[in-house]
Amino acid sequence: SYALSQPLSLSVALGQTASITCGGNDIGSKNVHWYQQKPGQAPVLVIHRDTNRPSGIPERFSGSNSGNTATLTISRAQAGDEADYYCQVWDSSTEVFGGGTKLTVL
């Protein structure tokens, strides 16, 4: 079965740029979606189909996908960006999630 790998945690200084990676075999050929989840809340879609931001998501959030790695980039990180982030793809009629990355804003 298809697997996605994410770093368990990442720290970023306030105002700096955070890059969260999602690794998978030939992930560049798939549509990658990213979700933000804050404690006690349901996940929220922040990037869909590799690079697209839903309405209401700040321009500071961007995505890329190539080869074996997809990346979620958060520019000018704010305290409110502190959350868990999950990547997700569809493969062989299943939905696959990465293990999640806990982002800490220092």
Next chain:
Amino acid sequence: QVQLVESGGGLVKPGGSLRLSCAASGFTFSDYYMTWIRQAPGKGLEWVSYITTGSAMYYADSVKGRFTISRDNAKNSLYLQMNSLRAEDTAVYYCARAWGYTSSLDYWGQGTLVTVSS
């Protein structure tokens, strides 16, 4: 506005059954794939099952043969019948919608907690 509201969670003994519901509003329910995702305490997201617009059903290996997903387009509702429950099924269960295969899960409910314990 789009709303998804789960219900039916609770405490159940190992081997027991539970039926979750997800009430949808604010969109044309029959046009969307619907999915169940769960999250064990302190853990990540795990896909459980989805049902297509044509009612084809797909399951994670961990629940195949024990869980059954269904939908009632007339009632704008999604269901998950969970049988032979195990301790490892303890989780918050979310319903979410997707436009189709390979699409994102663009709206999620707030979740309902299922606890399997004696």
